[in-house]
Amino acid sequence: MAAVIELDSVTVLRPGKALLQNLTWTVDESERWVVLGANGAGKSTLMQIVGAxxxxxxxxxxxxxxxxGAVEVFDLRTRIGHSGTSIAERIxxxxxxxxxxxxxxxxxTGRWREKYDAHDLERAHQIMGELGISTLTHRTFGTLSEGERKRTLIARALMTDPELLLLDEPGAGLDLGAREDLLMSLDVLSTAPGAPVLVMVSHHVEEIPEGFTHxxxxxxxxxxxxxxxxETLTALTLGRTFGMRLELEQVGGRYTARRAAFGHRAR
Known part of the structure; x- marks a missing residue:
């Protein structure tokens, strides 16, 4: 099985602080990963490394x-799709x-004089249909709800048929209904034949789609x-990640977490 991401003892130093410390991580082509951690845990730095x-x-x-360091990163970046607020701010x-x-x-971002052929438009409409946003075709980006924007950004990231898709907190700022719509789209995407390898950053276990494996x-x-x-996501490991005692429950492939009550042992 081919490795899509291989990090070996990666450290990122900035004045006065190590943003990542001796991180080793391998992602294979059949896997779908979620990266969990509190603010300042190093998630954004990790995504910048993985995104070249x-x-x-x-x-x-x-x-x-x-x-x-041994490859032209501009060519490499064309093989990686990215969905996040930095993209949204430029549309x-x-x-x-x-x-x-x-x-x-x-x-x-922002059409000008570039030309698109029928294949480009056909692919865009195909992706929109798969993500359930075909009805938004002629809406302007500024009129979209937060949930509609998130799915539009994912569709944009898929447009170039990337081998690796990075999702930076796709559920942030969504209400319950929009989050569930998004998670349904991600679950379909994660299990679709020929789908790219997915790596999603999140603060919340409630935002992990069912199709994610690691x-x-x-x-x-x-x-x-x-x-x-x-095997890995337990109350103990989650508590260590966020620095508090937590209770974790799984129902039908979805997770929920809450602070453990005083005197109760997290399970």
Whole structure:
């Protein structure tokens, strides 16, 4: 089974602080990972490394078979899809949803003079249908709800048929209904034939789609636990990750967590 991500003893140092410390992590092509951790745990730094946007201070990072520092990163980045607030902030409010998605084919935000062929538009509409946002085709990006924006950004990230898709807190800011719609879309995507390898960052176990197979848990730039989600995600490892005693429940492939009551043992 081919490794899509291989990090070996990766450390990222900034003045006065180690953002990541001696992190070793491997993601194979059949796996779907969620990365859990509190604010400041190193999740965003990790995604910048995996997205070929940052180099490790020490250690090696090999993404899609190419080692950072020994490859042209601009070519590598075209093989990686990314969905996050940094992309949303660059899309003009007056851009239609279909244009916001199809413009990813030229790696731009905001259509200008670039030309798109029938294949580009066909693919954009296909992805929109799969994510349940076909009715938004001619809506402008600035009029979308937060949930509609999140699914539009995922559709945009899929436009170039990436081998690796990075989802940076896709559930942030969503109400319950929008979150459930998003998770249903991600569950379908994670199990679809030919889908890219998915890595999703989150603060909340409630946002983990059913189709995800593995979990990486970070605290202060270090790995607390990593492995198959059913074996690795426990009240003990989750408590260590967030620095408190927690209770964890799983029902039908979905998780919920809460602080353990005083005098009760987390299970």
């Amino acid at each position: 946007q940052m180099y490790p201070t020490t250690g090696t990072a090999t993404i899609l078979g190419d080692r950072l 003009p409010p007056g851009e239609t949803v279909v244009d916001a998605i199809v413009s990813a084919a030229h790696a731009v 979990v990486l848990m970070l605290r202060e730039g270090q790995v607390v636990a990593a492995g198959p989600i059913e």
